[in-house]
Amino acid sequence: MQTLNDTSKLDAIIVGSGPAGATLANELPKRGQKVAILEWGTHEPINPLTH
Ligand SMILES: Cc1cc2nc3c(=O)[nH]c(=O)nc-3n(C[C@H](O)[C@H](O)[C@H](O)COP(=O)(O)OP(=O)(O)OC[C@H]3O[C@@H](n4cnc5c(N)ncnc54)[C@H](O)[C@@H]3O)c2cc1C
Numbered sequence: 001m002q003t004l005n006d007t008s009k010l011d012a013i014i015v016g017s018g019p020a021g022a023t024l025a026n027e028l029p030k031r032g033q034k035v036a037i038l039e040w041g042t043h044e045p046i047n048p049l050t051h
Pocket of ligand 1: 015016017018019020021038039040041
């Protein structure tokens with residue numbers, strides 16, 4: 001993870017790292033776009049489903 005010092009160097013700022021945001025963050029750099037993701041949630045480990 002990097003500290004964001006200069007947003008003028010970005011093409012897009014993605015709010016949220018759910019499936020939609022993560023897909024954009026994966027695809028836009030392939031097209032030469034510089035992106036940053038803002039995520040307010042916590043980092044939680046993925047646990048196996050138990051139902
Ligand atoms: C209990 C439950 C079970 C589900 N099970 C399935 C399943 O089995 N299969 C399936 O296909 N789908 C399932 N879904 C649906 C699936 O979770 C959603 O369709 C999918 O997560 C939507 O993705 P999204 O990226 O649009 O939004 P989200 O996954 O909601 O991601 C949004 C992200 O943005 C962040 N965020 C929001 N506001 C801000 C802000 N102001 N600043 C910074 N960050 C912010 C949030 O923390 C979050 O990480 C389930 C949903 C629920 C609630």
